[in-house]
Amino acid sequence: MNAERKIPQHLALIMDGNGRWATLRGKQRSEGHIAGMEALRATVRNAAEMGVKYLTVYAFSTENWGRPQEEVDALMELICKGVEMESAQLIENGIKVVAIGDRSRFSAKVREAIGKIEQMTAAGEQMTFILALNYSSRSELTAAVKSIAERVKRGELQCEAIDESLISESLYTAAIPDPDLIIRTSGECRLSNFLLWQASYAELYFTEVLWPDFDRKALEEALEAYAQRDRRYGLVK
Ligand code: IPE
Ligand code: IPE
Ligand code: MG
Numbered sequence: 001m002n003a004e005r006k007i008p009q010h011l012a013l014i015m016d017g018n019g020r021w022a023t024l025r026g027k028q029r030s031e032g033h034i035a036g037m038e039a040l041r042a043t044v045r046n047a048a049e050m051g052v053k054y055l056t057v058y059a060f061s062t063e064n065w066g067r068p069q070e071e072v073d074a075l076m077e078l079i080c081k082g083v084e085m086e087s088a089q090l091i092e093n094g095i096k097v098v099a100i101g102d103r104s105r106f107s108a109k110v111r112e113a114i115g116k117i118e119q120m121t122a123a124g125e126q127m128t129f130i131l132a133l134n135y136s137s138r139s140e141l142t143a144a145v146k147s148i149a150e151r152v153k154r155g156e157l158q159c160e161a162i163d164e165s166l167i168s169e170s171l172y173t174a175a176i177p178d179p180d181l182i183i184r185t186s187g188e189c190r191l192s193n194f195l196l197w198q199a200s201y202a203e204l205y206f207t208e209v210l211w212p213d214f215d216r217k218a219l220e221e222a223l224e225a226y227a228q229r230d231r232r233y234g235l236v237k
Contacts, residue, residue: 006227008180010054011047012202014194015040017186017210024210030074035212037082041089046216048093048127050223054176055129058194062102062136076110079133083117090117094126100172101135102143130176137196144170173198181226185211185218203229 015036022032040057047055060075083097090097099114106114114133147170151157168174179195179202187208191199205222207214230237 007051010179011052012056012179012182014058014184015211021210021212058132080113094124096124096128097121099131101133136193
């Protein structure tokens with residue numbers, strides 16, 4: 001790998017295609033999610049090795065609650081198991097885990113598992129691994145608008161003081177830089193309510209690869225494509 005290559009500081013992933021991966025093999029959708037978990041484990045390691053500093057993954061959207069209960073249950077189980085099984089590796093590799101999204105809808109068991117992994121990995125300095133769980137960009141923005149309005153109502157904040165930084169700071173991602181690259185697997189070319197504010201100047205990369213098949217080579221291809229992009233931010237070079 002070219003050491004001089006431009007690496008995204010913040011890489012975000014829409015891990016899509018687990019269900020189709022399973023169906024293609026005559027398996028249950030939940031087996032696709034298990035295979036997806038393996039791909040995620042490898043990607044966390046690979047991204048950290050390649051020098052990514054922030055890795056955000058879309059693991060469960062607010063809309064995903066509408067899936068069959070059996071699938072939702074399997075996903076919840078996988079979240080709990082996943083964080084439990086991975087904790088030692090994450091600590092060893094200096095990976096700090098942070099969850100974004102509305103936790104209040106999760107069961108106590110899931111909330112505990114999330115809180116525990118955040119606590120256990122808080123000292124990690126190699127890479128921040130952000131899990132978007134019960135996340136949607138519109139609900140995030142709605143919550144931010146509400147909290148800003150409350151502050152104005154209480155007289156703590158003047159309307160004139162509302163600017164782009166204040167909005168950014170009112171989101172779940174307050175302490176996290178905007179994503180430089182967003183990868184979506186499985187051939188779908190949409191954001192599905194993911195990081196809409198934060199993605200303003202993100203480079204988008206879509207691949208046909210189904211998430212469980214997303215390996216080191218697929219990640220390298222995406223990073224190679226990113227390295228070729230010319231980010232102009234509305235300016236003239
Ligand atoms: C992504 O894979 C994982 C989650 C949304 C949790 P899907 O489950 O959406 O897989 P497809 O899109 O149905 O193939
Ligand atoms: C987006 O995938 C959400 C996650 C990857 C967690 P979906 O499969 O839920 O999105 P749509 O339905 O194709 O837009
Ligand atoms: Mg999908």
